[in-house]
Amino acid sequence: MKLKVIAFIAVLLCAIVISCQSEAEQDFKRYYTGGAVIYKEKCQNCHGANGEGLSALIPPLTDTAYLKKNKARLACFIKYGIKETIITINGKAYEGSMPANVDLTSIEIAKLLTYMGNSFGNKMGTIAFEEADADLAKCK
Amino acid sequence: MRKLAALLLVTLAFAACKFNDAAKPKLPIMGNRDAVTKVVDGKQVTDTIYHTIPDFKFVNQYGDTITQNSLKGDIYVADFFFTTCPSICPIMHRNMLKVYNEFKNLPDFKIISHTIDPKHDSAAVMKKYADKLGISGNSWWLLQGDKEATYNISQDYLVKRPGPDAKEIFMHDGYFVLVDKQKRIRGMYDGTEEKEVSAMIEDIKTLRTEVDTEIAQ
Numbered sequence: 001m002k003l004k005v006i007a008f009i010a011v012l013l014c015a016i017v018i019s020c021q022s023e024a025e026q027d028f029k030r031y032y033t034g035g036a037v038i039y040k041e042k043c044q045n046c047h048g049a050n051g052e053g054l055s056a057l058i059p060p061l062t063d064t065a066y067l068k069k070n071k072a073r074l075a076c077f078i079k080y081g082i083k084e085t086i087i088t089i090n091g092k093a094y095e096g097s098m099p100a101n102v103d104l105t106s107i108e109i110a111k112l113l114t115y116m117g118n119s120f121g122n123k124m125g126t127i128a129f130e131e132a133d134a135d136l137a138k139c140k
Numbered sequence: 141m142r143k144l145a146a147l148l149l150v151t152l153a154f155a156a157c158k159f160n161d162a163a164k165p166k167l168p169i170m171g172n173r174d175a176v177t178k179v180v181d182g183k184q185v186t187d188t189i190y191h192t193i194p195d196f197k198f199v200n201q202y203g204d205t206i207t208q209n210s211l212k213g214d215i216y217v218a219d220f221f222f223t224t225c226p227s228i229c230p231i232m233h234r235n236m237l238k239v240y241n242e243f244k245n246l247p248d249f250k251i252i253s254h255t256i257d258p259k260h261d262s263a264a265v266m267k268k269y270a271d272k273l274g275i276s277g278n279s280w281w282l283l284q285g286d287k288e289a290t291y292n293i294s295q296d297y298l299v300k301r302p303g304p305d306a307k308e309i310f311m312h313d314g315y316f317v318l319v320d321k322q323k324r325i326r327g328m329y330d331g332t333e334e335k336e337v338s339a340m341i342e343d344i345k346t347l348r349t350e351v352d353t354e355i356a357q
Binding site: 044045046048054055056057058099 | 226227228230231233234237269271272273274332
């Protein structure tokens with residue numbers, strides 16, 4: 001009898017863990033696929049279908065170390081653009097500006113970051129709405 | 141009798157196949173055309189006058205003056221862009237780079253890109269853009285010149301004339317226009333579509349096999 005209860009609880013626990021995981025996974029998939037659509041519309045012309053950029057004109061989105069280091073600033077880059085400056089990506093210097101996308105909402109930016117952050121060799125996991133929204137509040 | 145007919149049919153089918161095989165693909169000649177009748181050696185001959193690109197005068201990224209004479213005997217591709225364009229230009233020139241890399245060593249092929257924002261895109265700005273894009277030499281010229289002249293010639297290339305605020309609203313045609321050695325338009329391709337640009341690369345190869353019967357004066 002005791003054994004049965006323990007077994008039942010164990011099964012229940014497993015079920016909870018699995019369903020939680022799949023919910024997080026589902027969230028990720030929702031963000032990722034939504035982000036892919038926005039990427040195609042807003043980013044792909046310049047940054048390329050594979051995030052490869054364009055020669056020395058437009059930086060690629062493949063510098064995992066840069067993205068990780070500047071994770072909290074990425075939402076601001078997307079929404080408000082980058083003013084005439086030089087940034088170093090994959091050891092190469094890129095100068096110029098990136099246009100702003102002020103019409104993008106926090107949830108759209110979160111989706112976009114989740115897509116970018118988990119494509120082109122990047123593995124940043126889900127970047128949730130709350131995180132993007134908090135980052136956007138701190139834009140300079 | 142029936143057998144004979146069948147045999148005939150088969151033969152005919154074969155002949156048709158062979159004929160199709162032998163027929164070389166030929167590119168169309170685009171634009172309006174006129175017919176002129178003139179007298180040659182006492183006989184009346186009717187000639188077709190095709191739409192051609194008129195002469196022009198612009199400056200390339202090296203500061204050299206470029207006229208139609210600079211393209212004499214060349215097949216070329218023309219497009220319209222500006223260096224600060226955030227919309228369709230990057231993808232156009234990502235695709236054009238493929239064309240450049242395919243043909244850059246040919247002596248009779250060129251690419252010319254007209255800026256629709258000559259006020260900002262000076263020869264120096266264009267040179268910087270060319271360097272960053274990774275192009276050198278003389279097979280791809282970035283042309284700058286009078287705004288009115290640039291907008292006018294866009295219509296000779298059968299693309300939409302950029303509006304007065306083309307730069308502000310970032311709207312202009314993303315066409316690649318293929319021009320033959322006689323200055324006739326032989327193809328128009330959407331420069332933002334990878335597939336169309338691949339088709340253009342094939343068409344350029346086809347065009348190069350055309351016999352130069354009447355190279356422009």
